[in-house]
Each structure stands twice: as C-alpha cells, then as structure tokens.
Amino acid sequence: MSFPWAKHYEPKAPVMKWLDDRLPLPRLVYNAVGAGYPVPRNLNYFWNFGVLAGAALVIQIVTGIVLAMHYSTDANTAFDSVEAIMRDVNAGWFLRYAHANGASMFFIVVYTHICRGLYYGSYKAPREMVWLLGVVIFLLMMATAFMGYVLPWGQMSFWGAQVITGFFSAIPVVGETIRVWLLGGYAPDAAALNRFFSLHYLLPFVIAGVIILHIWALHIPGSSNPAGVEVKGEQDTVPFHPYYTAKDGIGLGVFLLVFALFLFFAPNMLGHPDNYIPANPLSTPAHIVPEWYFLPFYAILKSFTVDFILPAKLWGVLAMFGSILLLFFLPWLDTSPARTANHRPRYRMFLIILLVDVLILGYVGGAEASKTNVLIGQITTAYYFLHFLVILPIVSATERPKPVANSITEAVLKGKGGTAPAKSAIEGSPNPMPAE
Amino acid sequence: MTRIIAPLIGLGFAFVLVLGLFGTITTASEPATAEHEFHLAPKPLELASNGVFGKFDKQQLQRGFQVYKEVCSACHSIHRVAFRDLADLGYNEGQVKAIAQQWTTEQPSTNPETGEPATRKNLPSDKFPKVYANDTAARAANNNAIPPDLSLMTKARPNGAAYVHSLLTGYGESPAEVQKEFPKFTTPDGLYFNRYFPTLNLAMPPPLASDGQVTYADGTKSTVDQMAKDVTAFLVWTAEPKLEARHTAGLASVIFLLIFIGLTIGAYKSVWRNVKH
Ligand code: HEM
Numbered sequence: 001m002s003f004p005w006a007k008h009y010e011p012k013a014p015v016m017k018w019l020d021d022r023l024p025l026p027r028l029v030y031n032a033v034g035a036g037y038p039v040p041r042n043l044n045y046f047w048n049f050g051v052l053a054g055a056a057l058v059i060q061i062v063t064g065i066v067l068a069m070h071y072s073t074d075a076n077t078a079f080d081s082v083e084a085i086m087r088d089v090n091a092g093w094f095l096r097y098a099h100a101n102g103a104s105m106f107f108i109v110v111y112t113h114i115c116r117g118l119y120y121g122s123y124k125a126p127r128e129m130v131w132l133l134g135v136v137i138f139l140l141m142m143a144t145a146f147m148g149y150v151l152p153w154g155q156m157s158f159w160g161a162q163v164i165t166g167f168f169s170a171i172p173v174v175g176e177t178i179r180v181w182l183l184g185g186y187a188p189d190a191a192a193l194n195r196f197f198s199l200h201y202l203l204p205f206v207i208a209g210v211i212i213l214h215i216w217a218l219h220i221p222g223s224s225n226p227a228g229v230e231v232k233g234e235q236d237t238v239p240f241h242p243y244y245t246a247k248d249g250i251g252l253g254v255f256l257l258v259f260a261l262f263l264f265f266a267p268n269m270l271g272h273p274d275n276y277i278p279a280n281p282l283s284t285p286a287h288i289v290p291e292w293y294f295l296p297f298y299a300i301l302k303s304f305t306v307d308f309i310l311p312a313k314l315w316g317v318l319a320m321f322g323s324i325l326l327l328f329f330l331p332w333l334d335t336s337p338a339r340t341a342n343h344r345p346r347y348r349m350f351l352i353i354l355l356v357d358v359l360i361l362g363y364v365g366g367a368e369a370s371k372t373n374v375l376i377g378q379i380t381t382a383y384y385f386l387h388f389l390v391i392l393p394i395v396s397a398t399e400r401p402k403p404v405a406n407s408i409t410e411a412v413l414k415g416k417g418g419t420a421p422a423k424s425a426i427e428g429s430p431n432p433m434p435a436e
Numbered sequence: 437m438t439r440i441i442a443p444l445i446g447l448g449f450a451f452v453l454v455l456g457l458f459g460t461i462t463t464a465s466e467p468a469t470a471e472h473e474f475h476l477a478p479k480p481l482e483l484a485s486n487g488v489f490g491k492f493d494k495q496q497l498q499r500g501f502q503v504y505k506e507v508c509s510a511c512h513s514i515h516r517v518a519f520r521d522l523a524d525l526g527y528n529e530g531q532v533k534a535i536a537q538q539w540t541t542e543q544p545s546t547n548p549e550t551g552e553p554a555t556r557k558n559l560p561s562d563k564f565p566k567v568y569a570n571d572t573a574a575r576a577a578n579n580n581a582i583p584p585d586l587s588l589m590t591k592a593r594p595n596g597a598a599y600v601h602s603l604l605t606g607y608g609e610s611p612a613e614v615q616k617e618f619p620k621f622t623t624p625d626g627l628y629f630n631r632y633f634p635t636l637n638l639a640m641p642p643p644l645a646s647d648g649q650v651t652y653a654d655g656t657k658s659t660v661d662q663m664a665k666d667v668t669a670f671l672v673w674t675a676e677p678k679l680e681a682r683h684t685a686g687l688a689s690v691i692f693l694l695i696f697i698g699l700t701i702g703a704y705k706s707v708w709r710n711v712k713h
Contacts, residue, residue: 041712041713042713043713080516083516083587083588086678087516087521087677093678093681093682094682094685097682238711238713242703242707243707243708243711246700246704246707246708247704247708249700249704250700250701252700253693253696253700256693256696257690257693257694260686260690260693261686263686264682264683264685264686264687264689264690265683265686267682268591273591273592273594273596274592276588276591276592276675277584277588277592286634303453303456304453304456305456305460306452306455306459308452308455315449315452319449322445322449326442329438332438333442335439370465370466371460371463371466374460375457375461378453378454378457378460379453379457381449381453382449382450382453382454385445385449385450386446386447386450388442388446389442389443389445389446389447389449390442390443390447390450393439393442393443412712412713413712
C-alpha cells in the first residue's frame, strides 16, 4: 500500500518501458526508495540510521567475501591466514580492518536505530511487524558477529567461543549434550571453526532477506515521524527521492568519516589485544570478555550469583536471552496513546535512566568482577528488567500525555514560527490512523 | 496476558537479583594482592610512528633490528616476518641477501640424498626461522617458560609499544614495601622482578643489562633506554608493517569524505530550499 498521492513510475526510455512490461524491477526500486515513496517531511537525523545500517551490511558483505577468498578455515592455519591477509594480500590490511571495525560500526548504527525506535515509539501500532522483524535482524546480527569473531582463531576467539557455547550447558539435563552437538566436540576445535565459518557466511544473506521483509512491512503504513502524529495528507509528505536521498547522503558521509577515523587511525582500539595471540586451549586469558557490543548482556549474565530454585548460571542465561526477547513484547507492554517520548515527560525520564543504565551495564560487563562492580551490575540489571516489564506498563497506563499537533504540517510550521494555518487533511484519505 | 505475565517475570528477576545483592554485600572483599598493589601501567612512549601523521624512522628501525638480532633473537623468533620484508627498513637487495645468509639459526629442510631432516641457509623469501624446534625445547632452555614470538607483540598487549619499552627497562630489586605489605610475596629462583609484568615476576632475564651492549653502526649512544626504544620501534614495525600506507590512505580518505560531506550538504540545501521541515 502507499499513499494515493504517491508518484507513479513512468518509464521514459523505450528500453526501460520494454523492461517494465517484462520485469518491473525499476518500478519496484522506484516505489521502494525512489520518488514513488512519500515520506513525512519532518524526519530528523535519527531517521538516517536505517539506511546507514543497510550501508553497513553491504560493506560487511563486500569486504567479507573478499576476505573469504584468502581466509583458511582450519584451526591450524586460520590465524596465520589472517596475518597473511594483513601482510601479503594487496590492501589486505584494509579489508580486514574494514571488516572488523565495520562490525562495530554496524552495531553503533543499529543501537542508535533501536534507541530512535524506543524514543519515538516506532514500535507502536501500526508498525509492530516492522519492530518485530527488526528484533529478528538484531538477533541474527549478534549470532553473525559472534561467529565472525571466532574466525581469526586468536585467544579471545577461542575462549569467547568456549564461554558462549558454555551457556547451553546451563540447560538442565540435556545442556551438555546440546553444547557438544553444537561444537562438534568437547571444546571449540576444527569442527566448530568450520561450521562457524559456514554460518558466518550464510547469516548476512539471511539478514539481507529479513531486511527486505522489514522494509516491506514499513511501506504499508509508511515511516513514522518525530511529531508523533500520522500522515494526514499530501502536504505532510515529500517524495523519498530526492529529498531523503539528499539527507541520507549527508548521514552516509558522516558515518563513513567516523568509520574511516577508526579504520585508518585506531583500527585496534575496539578489539582486544589478546586476539593477536594465537588460540591456545592450554592457557586461559586473565579476563575473558566479548566484543564491546555484547558487554551489557554479558553484565546481565554475570549478575546472577545465587542458586534460587534454579542454578545461578541458568538464571544468568535466561536473563541474558530474556533481556533481548522482551523487546518482542514491547508493542503490547506500552499502552500509552501517545507515540513519542516528547509527549510523555515521565516516560522520557525513565527512558533516559534506562540509557544510562545500559551504558553502566556495558562498563560492568568489561570490568573485573570486584565486589563493587558486581553490586552495580546487580542493581543495573534489576533496573533493566523493571523498566521494561514493570515501570513501562504502569507509566504508559497512568501518564496523561501532552497534546500532539493536529498534523505534521502544523507541527512543522509551528516549530519554524510559521503563520500559515495548516491545510486540513485531504478528505477521505485512506491512510491508517494511530490509536490516539 | 502479556500485561499480567510481564510484570511477574520482571519482579521475579528483580527478586533473584536482590537475593544476589545480599549475598554480594555479605561476602568479604577479595584480599589485596601484591600484583594488584604494585603492578605499574607502562610509561608513555614517544615514537615517530605515533599519531595520525606517524611515519617510521628507518634509522631507528635498523638500530632496533640490530638489537633484535644481537640480543633477542637468541630466544625469540619473529616468524611472521620474512627477510625480504627488511627492504622496508632501507636495506638494499644485497644487504637483505647477506643478512639472510648469515643468520645463525637455519631453515629446517631435508637432505636431498638421504631424506633425513637437515637445515639450510636462509633465503630472502624465507620467514625468520623459529629459535626452538618445539615448545618443549623452548621450555627446557628457559626455566619452563616459552619465549613468545615477537612479531605481533606490540599489538598483543594493552598499550603494547609502551609496555615493551617499560618492561625492558623495568627490572630491579623488589622494593622493601612489597615485603612489608606482602611478606608471602617472593621472587622464586630463575624469575626476575619487574613491576610492569602483570604477575611482577617473569622468566626472562634482563636482556638489556648494560649500556653499550650493542655497538650501533650509526654512532648513536647505546644506553639501555635507547636500545629498548629502538627495539620497541622495530617491533611496532614487525606487528604493523603497513602502518605508513594506512596513515597515508587515511588522510586521503578523510579529505575525500570532507569534500563529499560538503557536496551533500550543498545538494541537501538546494533540494529542500522550498520545503519547510
Ligand atoms: C552481518 C554482517 C557481518 C558481521 C557483523 C561480521 C562480523 C565479523 C567479525 C566481528 C569478524 C572478526 C573480525 C576480526 O577480529 O578479525 C569477522 C571475520 C570474518 N568475516 Fe565477517 N561479518 C559479517 C559478514 C560477513 C560476510 C558476508 C562474509 C563473507 C562472505 C564474512 C567473512 C568473514 C571472514 C572470512 C572473517 C575472518 C577474517 C578476519 O578475521 O578478518 N563476514 N566478521
């Protein structure tokens, strides 16, 4: 579905017309990310991050495919092959640093994209499916990044794989069997490395597929916007191209600049030095830590320290997976009629506390397990769950939101000190209305 | 359903965490250890290769290679580096060939007549040979410790370059306070006290023990600190031989991207000039 005023694709060159009659691919692109997709005119820069995530995926796939041409999936030679890429392959250092830092950039972008969704209520009706598919992409990304980090077969690769697959042994009765089955052995070794590479190559393409569904689902109601009111008429939207292609161009430039600063000037800052030591099953590193983007979840895992009915380890694993899976229920936990946090001051306050809370969790996840750090971890983990499962439902049911503008155009003109009264919505416009 | 079960799950997790919290509060803190109290962070180290515009100082790399060759190579390999790579330090083809030829540890090979294991002289295309045949031999010769390969050392430790320099210059007697505070702390026979090493005792005897241990061809005075700096600079190169290319490409990319951003801002302004948003 699209808005009735969406522009229609009209092939000009005869060859495009010929193609359109037989395989309307240009039409598909035109309607998806071209002038045929009307977008609210008031999107801010936080709406750049979806396109940036797509760019990050493309970068990972392109660099990854070339790396795979030189990489050796064998426990005895994997580390050496990565070093050969760094030293002997033409621009190999560039490919490898681009791919390793690209994973970090991908997560920075996706975390910002998720925060945008939380702040502006993008997960609410009618966009629940967009949100659910987003959480699926996030889970797939985490699996992909974890398995990618194992591939260079350094100390953190090996011990990270050991620890993370160890989660499964927390499952009662069958846990250890499942772990051995997943690894293809009692510890990570040749069998595990081979299957991780196979899956690491596969999953990004699965992600690409889910992204298509994500965008398809998005195009049914169209993009949401910071004013918290749905599109009411043609004056509320502009065509995606050239308006948002231009705006996304700026975002892409800034993204690539930040990426380049890491890649060229601090390529190992986000990695762990121990991963430059070849994997050694006989020597355990002093601190085993995952990549930075997993640290908050790692902190949640480590915060469960007592056996209460279930063993502490199982609580930790349940909580860690639970902390992500609860995002699937968010659209139904938040019952507030208002969409954005701007219209919900009390909710906004809790949301900001949550952001600080997750940053502290990230710190605790990477820090040594001293008494104070464990205490802080336990408090912040408790807040994480209370926020989503207790505070959010209560606040959203009780807080009375501030009034929203009548239309996007009105909000825009008011914001700019404009005087012209907003045209009312085009009569009989069939666009979906949010539950307001 | 969700709205009933969710708060129960949330409160359940919180309850278990509060139980854990009491447990954490009532456990005694870990006793302080000598490692924790006396371990030092590395001293800052200025190298020509540092920073955005950093380039290698080839003179210094050659001196560092000399220290590696005359001192460290007795125990440590750099087997990710090939002799031909030394051309980067400014040696010409003939010099590289001579260095490979004269290297004391030879390459493993097979005797072409008998098929027995043998060794042969190094070629420029060879990687630097390993010092010991295997880990057992390495341990046997080094008081049960393995001298690690140094090719990636400056990337394999936090703040690696500064760490290597501090470690090499950080040997000494353990100060009296250590004994006073931690009477149980000792430096066993065959280990050496060094406050920059995480456990304070390591199995490497001070490799750079006195000024003048190496005689530099370029006349630089070979103090212990100078030798430590030079060999560290060399090990930065062995770990990241493409550093200069990376910095150059980085500057070009940043300039390109700044222009790109400028153009996109212009395009954006022109596209949106008639639309309030
Ligand atoms: C969702 C996208 C992807 C993410 C998040 C991702 C993440 C990662 C990470 C974190 C590493 C470890 C980097 C290091 O420390 O060296 C890695 C390595 C690797 N990845 Fe990916 N990757 C993605 C897509 C791909 C694709 C599509 C391919 C191939 C078709 C690929 C091939 C490789 C190879 C060969 C390595 C090992 C070489 C190396 O360590 O640099 N990746 N990946």
